[in-house]
Structures are given as structure tokens and as C-alpha cells.
Amino acid sequence: MKAYDHKKIEKKWQGIWEKKGVYHADNKSKKPKYYSLIEFPYPSGDGLHVGHPRPYIGMDVISRKRRLEGFNVLYPIGWDAFGLPTENYAIKTGKDPRVVTKKNSDNYRRQIKSLGISFDWSREINTTDPKYYKWTQWIFLQFLKKGLAYKAKMTINWCPKDKIGLANEEVVGGACERCGTLVEKREKEQWMLAITKYAERLDKDLDEVDYSPQIKLAQRNWIGRSEGAEIEFKIVSPTPRVGETVKVFTTRPDTIFGATYVVLAPEHALVQRLKPQITNWDEVQGYIQKVKKETEIERTAEDKIKTGVELKGVKAINPATKEEIPIWIADYVLPHYGTGAIMAVPSDDARDKEFAEKFKLPIIENYTKAGFEDFGKKITKFKLRDWVFSRQRYWGEPIPVIHCEDCGIVPVPDKDLPVELPKVKNYQPTDSGESPLANISKWVNVKCPKCKGKGKRETDTMPNWAGSSWYYLRYTDSKNSKEFSSMKNLKYWTPVDWYNGGNEHTTLHLLYSRFWHKFLYDLKLVPTSEPYKKRTSHGMILGEGGVKMSKSLGNVINPDEIVKTYGADTLRVYEMFVGPFNQSVAWSTESIIGSRRFIERVWNLQYKIQKNKKYDEFEIEKTIKKVTEDIEEMKFNTAISTLMIFINEVGKLEFISQGVYEKFLQILSPFAPHVTEELWSNLGEKKSINLSIWPKWDENLIKDEEIKIVIQVNGKVRAEMMINLADDEENIKKQAVSNEIILKHIDNKEIKKIIYVKNRLINI
RNA sequence: GCUGGGAUGGCGGAAUUGGUAUACGCGCUAGUCUUAGGAACUAGUGGGGCAACCCUUGGGAGUUCGAGUCUCCCUCCCAGCACCA
Numbered sequence: 118m119k120a121y122d123h124k125k126i127e128k129k130w131q132g133i134w135e136k137k138g139v140y141h142a143d144n145k146s147k148k149p150k151y152y153s154l155i156e157f158p159y160p161s162g163d164g165l166h167v168g169h170p171r172p173y174i175g176m177d178v179i180s181r182k183r184r185l186e187g188f189n190v191l192y193p194i195g196w197d198a199f200g201l202p203t204e205n206y207a208i209k210t211g212k213d214p215r216v217v218t219k220k221n222s223d224n225y226r227r228q229i230k231s232l233g234i235s236f237d238w239s240r241e242i243n244t245t246d247p248k249y250y251k252w253t254q255w256i257f258l259q260f261l262k263k264g265l266a267y268k269a270k271m272t273i274n275w276c277p278k279d280k281i282g283l284a285n286e287e288v289v290g291g292a293c294e295r296c297g298t299l300v301e302k303r304e305k306e307q308w309m310l311a312i313t314k315y316a317e318r319l320d321k322d323l324d325e326v327d328y329s330p331q332i333k334l335a336q337r338n339w340i341g342r343s344e345g346a347e348i349e350f351k352i353v354s355p356t357p358r359v360g361e362t363v364k365v366f367t368t369r370p371d372t373i374f375g376a377t378y379v380v381l382a383p384e385h386a387l388v389q390r391l392k393p394q395i396t397n398w399d400e401v402q403g404y405i406q407k408v409k410k411e412t413e414i415e416r417t418a419e420d421k422i423k424t425g426v427e428l429k430g431v432k433a434i435n436p437a438t439k440e441e442i443p444i445w446i447a448d449y450v451l452p453h454y455g456t457g458a459i460m461a462v463p464s465d466d467a468r469d470k471e472f473a474e475k476f477k478l479p480i481i482e483n484y485t486k487a488g489f490e491d492f493g494k495k496i497t498k499f500k501l502r503d504w505v506f507s508r509q510r511y512w513g514e515p516i517p518v519i520h521c522e523d524c525g526i527v528p529v530p531d532k533d534l535p536v537e538l539p540k541v542k543n544y545q546p547t548d549s550g551e552s553p554l555a556n557i558s559k560w561v562n563v564k565c566p567k568c569k570g571k572g573k574r575e576t577d578t579m580p581n582w583a584g585s586s587w588y589y590l591r592y593t594d595s596k597n598s599k600e601f602s603s604m605k606n607l608k609y610w611t612p613v614d615w616y617n618g619g620n621e622h623t624t625l626h627l628l629y630s631r632f633w634h635k636f637l638y639d640l641k642l643v644p645t646s647e648p649y650k651k652r653t654s655h656g657m658i659l660g661e662g663g664v665k666m667s668k669s670l671g672n673v674i675n676p677d678e679i680v681k682t683y684g685a686d687t688l689r690v691y692e693m694f695v696g697p698f699n700q701s702v703a704w705s706t707e708s709i710i711g712s713r714r715f716i717e718r719v720w721n722l723q724y725k726i727q728k729n730k731k732y733d734e735f736e737i738e739k740t741i742k743k744v745t746e747d748i749e750e751m752k753f754n755t756a757i758s759t760l761m762i763f764i765n766e767v768g769k770l771e772f773i774s775q776g777v778y779e780k781f782l783q784i785l786s787p788f789a790p791h792v793t794e795e796l797w798s799n800l801g802e803k804k805s806i807n808l809s810i811w812p813k814w815d816e817n818l819i820k821d822e823e824i825k826i827v828i829q830v831n832g833k834v835r836a837e838m839m840i841n842l843a844d845d846e847e848n849i850k851k852q853a854v855s856n857e858i859i860l861k862h863i864d865n866k867e868i869k870k871i872i873y874v875k876n877r878l879i880n881i
Numbered sequence: 882g883c884u885g886g887g888a889u890g891g892c893g894g895a896a897u898u899g900g901u902a903u904a905c906g907c908g909c910u911a912g913u914c915u916u917a918g919g920a921a922c923u924a925g926u927g928g929g930g931c932a933a934c935c936c937u938u939g940g941g942a943g944u945u946c947g948a949g950u951c952u953c954c955c956u957c958c959c960a961g962c963a964c965c966a
Binding site: 274501580621705715874 | 892895948960
């Protein structure tokens with residue numbers, strides 16, 4: 118008897134699989150296709166921790182099962198490598214992000230490969246590779262040509278000391294994360310993508326896809342569709358006269374007779390235009406300055422004490438009552454939702470009421486309800502905002518446009534793509550807050566492609582989300598230098614059949630990529646209107662004790678150590694067994710031993726095989742059914758527990774039959790591919806277990822003839838009895854009431870009712 | 882604050898979706914083996930009680946023959962909130 122040696126077995130089979138290309142997806146095959154996808158990782162300098170591979174293993178189980186079910190499976194991977202952490206590291210150390218990215222992704226690749234995940238490595242992509250981002254830039258230009266990419270003034274977080282725009286995440290308690298300086302708001306021209314043009318379809322088409330209900334709900338809430346009306350209020354003032362009106366958006370136009378004042382967002386353009394009429398301008402301006410410092414979460418917090426300032430000297434006319442009502446500005450009205458102005462109905466809206474009470478504004482309790490159509494026009498609004506698409510940073514795709522003195526914004530011609538990211542000496546943004554690219558005059562100053570006159574390159578780069586908005590398309594044809602992917606391959610492989618990812622990406626990445634996909638669909642560049650047929654999400658693995666795994670807490674577990682001590686198969690089984698896949702669970706190194714013991718029991722069972730005997734069919738048929746069904750629902754934890762129960766039951770027997778053992782290895786193989794492959798070949802099988810056919814179960818073998826049911830009295834379990842499946846209800850009830858223990862509990866009392874739940878229980 | 886998710890033994894969790902609560906695993910206890918430690922194997926393991934029985938799914942109320950599961954109220958924990966990936 119040989120002992121189980123995970124190191125030898127795992128190394129051996131990983132080598133053979135790679136050499137034979139077992140997991141390569143075939144672009145033309147007679148088999149039906151199956152495209153499974155995980156969110157490609159960001160290769161950080163810290164390397165993989167044990168939480169990262171959980172989704173990869175989960176989708177690997179699905180992918181491996183599909184191969185055995187006869188599908189031509191595409192399960193690809195790549196690197197989403199542009200972004201802040203690498204850039205900040207470059208600023209700090211002066212190292213070239215290209216070099217850092219290479220080093221990190223090499224490390225990630227080595228770590229992931231050691232887990233035996235069936236990725237097709239021949240299609241590996243990297244968003245920072247010019248051959249890849251050429252197409253990210255090309256797609257951006259299509260947005261530009263269709264008028265969906267535009268420039269607008271936006272407010273950004275600005276650190277006056279570092280002279281750098283900050284992500285919200287980099288602002289901690291209103292101060293810059295690195296230097297602690299108080300962050301300011303600054304207006305800056307930004308590239309925008311008009312995702313709101315697709316809001317209606319992004320909402321409606323959710324009906325067509327198989328996403329989990331929570332994911333659909335999260336997307337719907339984010340898009341925030343609401344129907345209401347826009348109503349115009351005339352503005353009046355004694356002197357000087359005004360010809361202005363203010364448009365408000367309300368979902369309750371019927372409450373207009375109760376509207377006693379109007380509130381504008383402090384940023385509303387009208388406020389500036391009304392300056393000549395406003396008599397308390399200093400106060401108004403002071404309030405606007407104050408609001409600029411707040412974050413949105415602070416502004417809309419419901420427990421926050423309402424603040425605001427009346428615009429003295431101007432009034433609005435309620436079109437229903439014809440009465441003059443005051444105009445206020447307050448931070449609880451947001452500039453980018455609706456029209457940035459509301460009519461306040463304190464009797465019907467809690468926020469308006471609180472505001473009215475604080476500032477002693479009138480509240481009308483009983484007013485006439487108006488008809489919907491009487492005032493204003495019916496309109497659909499969305500909470501969704503257009504996508505701020507430019508960054509004043511180095512480590513991203515350069516936005517491929519040229520600013521010409523005469524022609525304005527000119528797209529870089531296709532033949533000049535990609536616009537490669539030039540090397541720089543310093544990764545720090547310029548003093549004016551422009552990207553460090555602005556310092557390279559040789560790169561910036563170019564001829565206008567249109568008029569050959571003086572031109573300057575755009576120095577902003579794209580956000581990290583750009584490359585990840587279309588990567589699943591590139592996998593279908595990752596080496597194509599003429600198109601982002603050929604229509605032939607797209608027609609064969611897309612849509613993605615099953616996409617699993619983190620909850621945290623539900624509203625941004627998932628929505629962005631659906632938007633890009635729909636846009637490409639409208640240009641007839643992709644064959645389907647939705648990118649992903651099915652979407653599920655996984656829970657995170659937390660550190661021991663249930664806190665986040667992070668370097669600063671010092672609780673990071675590196676999979677390398679686990680693979681070394683216990684083996685990849687044990688790690689895989691453990692990660693699938695530890696808890697429900699869609700929920701976060703705490704890591705426990707102590708508990709891994711259980712998964713290792715299980716694999717060793719499976720290993721030892723090979724020495725108890727007897728050929729050509731049949732005696733353990735019942736257990737395996739039940740097990741196949743349960744494991745097959747559980748995997749489809751991603752109930753990997755209960756699938757493993759079923760496999761464990763099988764081993765515990767069969768382990769008690771003297772022998773196991775070879776046929777049954779083989780079926781067991783097959784259904785275990787998606788979880789523990791190395792050890793099952795080794796055992797499979799030990800049995801004399803010549804072909805890889807990957808090329809075998811997923812076993813089916815026989816319902817007839819699973820059926821029991823006699824089953825145990827429970828007898829309850831007043832809902833409490835008092836006795837058990839065996840019944841024959843053929844027995845009829847009356848007979849079973851009779852048996853139950855004559856049961857000795859039950860008689861004692863009934864104690865000659867009157868029986869009101871007997872409830873029989875088929876094959877389960879009787880309640881008296 | 883808003884939106885979503887969650888709370889079941891000492892710990893991770895299971896429960897055929899309203900029908901035997903605590904499957905499976907860790908840990909723990911005892912035994913076998915071992916010079917010892919470890920490993921492995923066997924048995925036991927929610928709490929109380931000598932027992933009959935009683936209690937138990939974050940807390941409280943309700944619906945039901947029957948509630949971990951449904952309804953209402955409350956407490957606590959986690960995630961996201963648009964420039965992190």
C-alpha cells in the first residue's frame with residue numbers, strides 16, 4: 118500500500134495536462150460550447166491569499182463537470198492590471214509599473230497554476246498590453262464617434278499638498294489618505310460616457326437574463342428608474358425683474374396643492390443667475406462653500422440635522438394654487454438627480470416635513486389632490502449618472518484623441534492605434550493636476566491628423582473599469598490583431614453562459630460591461646444584446662475570527678503554504694466545503710485537516726476494490742444524484758458532505774466494487790482533480806478522467822420500499838414507525854393511533870384531527 | 882443614512898423550502914495501537930434531569946395541527962454607495 122503523496126501526484130498531473138493541452142478550448146468543435154467566466158484578477162504585489170481562488174475553484178468545478186457532460190468548454194483567465202495600487206507603488210519607489218505588473222502577474226500565474234484550475238492559459242490576456250488596449254482605445258473612439266463620449270465639468274477630490282486628484286477611497290475623514298491634508302473640491306473638465314442613454318434598456322433587459330434576484334434588484338436600485346413629472350414654477354422678484362422659471366421633478370405631481378416652498382440644490386445653475394435679485398447673497402454664498410466640503414453620504418444622511426438658506430428677494434409661483442412660495446437652497450437636494458430642484462410637500466414627505474418644521478415653513482395638511490396630467494409633463498428619471506471616464510493618472514490607457522487648435526477634438530486614426538503609454542521618469546501628476554504624461558512634450562506635441570496643423574495629445578487616461586468592460590469578448594479570439602475579436606468566434610462563444618463574481622462588482626463593473634456590450638451590439642459588432650446569460654456571486658473568505666483578511670491586520674493566509682503542507686486538492690475541497698459559496702466565511706487552518714482526511718480515505722479505498730461485484734449501488738446512485746444537483750446550484754458544501762457520507766458508509770464495508778469506485782472518482786474529480794486522476798489511472802484507465810462521461814443515476818435504484826415516518830402528538834415528536842410505500846393513508850393512520858407510545862400520549866382524550874404528510878409524518 | 886445580505890452547539894455550518902433542528906467537518910472525551918508525542922482507527926458529544934420528560938435556532942409578539950423557515954416590532958454584525966479593484 119502506497120501512502121498518499123500529494124506533492125508527487127499534483128506535480129505529475131499538472132505537467133501532463135499542460136503538455137497535452139487538456140483544457141484548451143476549441144474554436145470549432147462538434148460539441149456544444151460552454152463559456153464559463155470568473156472576474157479576472159488584479160495582480161497586486163501582495164500575491165494571492167486564500168480568498169482569491171474560491172471563485173476560481175467554484176467555476177472550475179462547474180467547468181470540469183461540463184467537460185464530462187460533453188461540452189466544449191472555454192474557461193479563460195487574464196490580468197486586469199491597470200490601476201491605482203501599482204501606480205502608487207510606482208510613485209513611491211520610482212519603479213516602472215510595467216516591470217511591477219510583470220512580476221506580480223508572474224507570481225499570480227504560478228500560484229494559480231499550482232491549484233490545478235482548468236484555465237485555458239493559451240488565451241491569457243493583460244489589459245496593460247498595448248495589443249490589448251489598442252482595442253480598448255478603439256472602442257472608446259466608437260463612443261466618441263457616436264457622441265456618447267463627451268467632455269463636462271465635474272467636481273473632483275483634490276489634495277492641495279500632493280497636487281493630485283483623489284479617488285473617494287483615498288479620502289479618509291475628509292483628508293488625503295497619505296498626507297492628511299484637508300481635501301478640497303475642484304472643478305475639472307472630464308471625459309464622460311453617456312451610460313444614461315442606455316438606462317432604460319439596462320433596466321428592462323434584466324428581465325431577459327438569469328441573474329440571482331439580489332443582483333437584479335441591486336442593478337435596478339442603482340439605475341433607479343422612477344416615473345414622475347417635470348413641473349415649471351415661475352420665478353418672481355420686485356426688482357430687477359426676472360424671466361426665469363425653475364423646473365422641478367416629482368414622483369408625486371398629485372400633491373402639488375400641498376407644495377409650500379421650492380428647494381434647489383446649492384449647485385443649481387439658477388442660483389448664480391439669480392444673484393442680482395438675491396438680497397442675502399453673502400449668506401447664500403457661505404452656505405454653498407460649506408456644502409462643497411461635504412460628501413454625498415454626509416449630505417443625504419437622514420439623521421443629519423437639515424440645513425439650508427432661503428433665497429431672499431425671489432419667490433416662486435405654485436402653478437396650482439397661484440400663490441407665491443419661498444425658494445430655498447439645501448444640501449438634501451442633490452444636483453445630479455432629477456432636475457436638481459424639488460417642490461416641497463411637507464405634509465407628504467418626511468424630509469420636507471422636517472425641513473419645514475425646523476425653518477417654520479407652512480404645512481398644508483388637507484389639500485385637493487391634483488390630476489397627474491394637469492401640471493407638467495410625464496417623464497421617466499433615473500438615479501444613474503453618466504460615467505466619469507478620465508483620470509489624471511499615469512497607469513491607464515491613454516485616451517486616444519488629439520486637441521487641434523483649428524479642428525478641436527480629433528480622434529486618433531485607427532492606423533495609429535494603439536496610442537502607447539510612453540515611459541516617464543516621474544509618475545507623480547504635474548503641479549496643475551494634469552497626468553504626468555503632460556510633462557513629455559515630445560509625446561504631447563503632434564500634428565493634427567486632420568489638418569496637419571499644431572495638435573496636442575489628450576493626457577488623461579482611462580479608469581481601470583475600461584479594460585474590464587469588454588475582456589470576455591477578447592478571450593474568444595485573444596490573438597486577433599485585425600479586430601477585437603472575429604464575428605465568427607463571437608458567434609460561436611458568446612454570450613458567456615455563466616459568469617460568477619463578487620457582490621461588490623454588481624453595480625459598477627457588471628453594469629458598465631453590459632453598457633459597453635449593448636453599445637457594441639448597436640454597432641453590430643457583437644451578436645447578442647446581453648453579454649452574460651447567467652450571473653452568480655460568491656462570498657469572501659475572511660480571516661480567522663471573521664474579520665477581513667488584510668496585510669495590515671497580519672491575518673493573510675498564503676495558499677502556497679497550504680498547498681505545500683496539505684496539497685491543492687485538500688485546499689480545493691476545503692474551500693468548497695467551508696461554507697455556502699455565496700456567503701462570506703471565516704478561514705480556519707485548524708479545520709483543513711478534515712478535508713485532507715477525507716481525501717486520504719478516498720485514497721485508501723483503492724485497496725479494497727473487488728472487480729465485477731455489485732453490492733454498493735444504492736449509496737452511489739443516491740450520491741450521484743445529490744452531487745449532480747448540488748453542483749448546479751453551487752451548493753458545493755453540501756455536495757462535499759454527501760461525498761463524505763458516501764465514504765463513511767462504504768468505508769464500513771469489507772470491499773468496494775470497481776464500477777462504483779470509478780463513478781465516485783468521477784463525481785469527486787471536479788473538486789479534487791489530481792488525486793482522482795491518479796486513482797483513475799491506477800485502475801488501468803488509459804484516458805484522462807477529464808475525457809470520461811459524467812455518470813447518471815438510476816431512479817429505480819434509489820427508491821426505498823419501506824420508509825420511516827414520524828408520529829407527532831400536538832406537534833411534538835413521540836414515536837417513529839416504518840411504513841410500506843404501498844400502504845394507503847387510512848391504514849397508516851390506524852397504525853399510528855394504535856401505536857403503544859402514542860396511546861399513552863393520547864391518554865383517552867378526544868382526537869380532533871389527524872394530519873398525514875405523505876412519506877414524512879403524522880400529526881395527531 | 883440609503884440599498885442588499887446575515888445571526889442555528891465550543892467553532893465552520895446542514896435542514897427535502899412550512900413537516901424528525903443540529904447532517905457533514907473541526908474541536909473535545911474515552912478506548913485501541915505506540916517507549917513517548919503525533920497520526921490513524923472505534924465509540925460518544927446541544928443544555929437540564931436518576932428517570933418519565935422538559936428546554937433550545939439573536940430578542941419579543943402573531944399566523945398554523947405544526948415555524949430555524951411565513952407576518953409584524955426590536956437588537957446586533959457584514960458589504961456597497963459611483964475616481965479601489
